[in-house]
Amino acid sequence: MAKIAVIAGDGIGQEVIPEGIRLLSALDGAHGLGLVFEELDLGAERYLRDGTTLPPETMERFRTEFDAIFLGALGDRRVPSNVHAKDILLGCRFQLDLFINLRPIQLLDARRCPLKGKEPADIDMIVFRENTEGLYTGVGGQFKRGTPEEVAIEAELNTRLGVERIIRAAFDYAERHGRSSVCMADKSNAMRHGHDLWQRVFRVVAEEHPSIEAFHLFVDVLAMEMVRAPERFDVIVTNNLFGDIVTDLGAQLQGGIGLAASGNLHPGRVSLFEPVHGSAPDIAGQGIANPLATHLSAGMMLTHLGHPQLEAEIQGAVQRCLQLDQVTRELGGELATSAVTDAVLGHLGLS
Numbered sequence: 001m002a003k004i005a006v007i008a009g010d011g012i013g014q015e016v017i018p019e020g021i022r023l024l025s026a027l028d029g030a031h032g033l034g035l036v037f038e039e040l041d042l043g044a045e046r047y048l049r050d051g052t053t054l055p056p057e058t059m060e061r062f063r064t065e066f067d068a069i070f071l072g073a074l075g076d077r078r079v080p081s082n083v084h085a086k087d088i089l090l091g092c093r094f095q096l097d098l099f100i101n102l103r104p105i106q107l108l109d110a111r112r113c114p115l116k117g118k119e120p121a122d123i124d125m126i127v128f129r130e131n132t133e134g135l136y137t138g139v140g141g142q143f144k145r146g147t148p149e150e151v152a153i154e155a156e157l158n159t160r161l162g163v164e165r166i167i168r169a170a171f172d173y174a175e176r177h178g179r180s181s182v183c184m185a186d187k188s189n190a191m192r193h194g195h196d197l198w199q200r201v202f203r204v205v206a207e208e209h210p211s212i213e214a215f216h217l218f219v220d221v222l223a224m225e226m227v228r229a230p231e232r233f234d235v236i237v238t239n240n241l242f243g244d245i246v247t248d249l250g251a252q253l254q255g256g257i258g259l260a261a262s263g264n265l266h267p268g269r270v271s272l273f274e275p276v277h278g279s280a281p282d283i284a285g286q287g288i289a290n291p292l293a294t295h296l297s298a299g300m301m302l303t304h305l306g307h308p309q310l311e312a313e314i315q316g317a318v319q320r321c322l323q324l325d326q327v328t329r330e331l332g333g334e335l336a337t338s339a340v341t342d343a344v345l346g347h348l349g350l351s
């Protein structure tokens, strides 16, 4: 049995997550996976109703009762502070120590790529973004706030443990999946303390993996190279801020935000899976949200639960949908959200 906490969240999260559950339930029916879903009433509606974002007892249940968390999107114009999103998503990342933000960047249909002449074989990389440190810990402060002499400090936190475990995770992944190289991106030419640590740890771990080509790029060069020659990249490892930015660049290379899936992982522990896109208030409630990023995220969750073959099958089915233009409007198709899932199920032989 695998117990999955479901937080559909806000906006189109409410539309795509039920589609993901429909897909997972169909696979469960066909393969006897023993998936058990529990929907949690969390998100903007709950916050506006009673002020709850993420109760400590729910966090404790994540730790002790659940194998995975399936999250839609968080963001609502009625909560301008976005406090519920921060408490839920950052709360899970930090308190559950989900130190790997895993972002596959895989082109499934050449027509979806904004770069000229690129084929699926050219864009097939996976980013290991450090997810618990860096510039996103909130360490820092403001001094003389609101005055002309105001000072604002945002400190970047890099620990030996944090840097080492994400770099190790990237090399271990490369080795287990037959990937040939790991690229580490930093800005050690300008950030002499923290990124020097990344440099030193990268060299040590790379030496332990002589069969994997290890190379380094400054993150600005990485951004250029991902556009100029994406075929250079296999596995990329970088810090929290840089990973956030280059993975969105990668999402466009693979065909847009509606196709970008992610996992927030701590191997061997409860982990969280979510489509990369936000709540998209401009299209919410119309039944036109693209569910494919959610389906690909569901696939990543199945790998985490020990069924990598099913992730590959989902990818294959999503690829067929893209090739046959069985897609939503933003990708030039005509299908509604649920019709796209119907097509995915059809390609899996589950309709």
Ligand code: ATP
Binding pocket: 012, 073, 074, 075, 076, 257, 258, 276, 277, 278, 279, 280, 281, 282, 283, 288, 289, 290, 291, 293, 328, 330
């Ligand atoms: P947030 O909730 O994080 O503030 P957002 O929803 O405004 O973010 P993105 O997720 O980056 O921002 O999406 C930007 C735009 O892309 C959306 O407003 C929407 O038009 C489109 N979009 C995003 N996800 C999807 C999707 N799954 N299907 C169709 N269009 C999408």
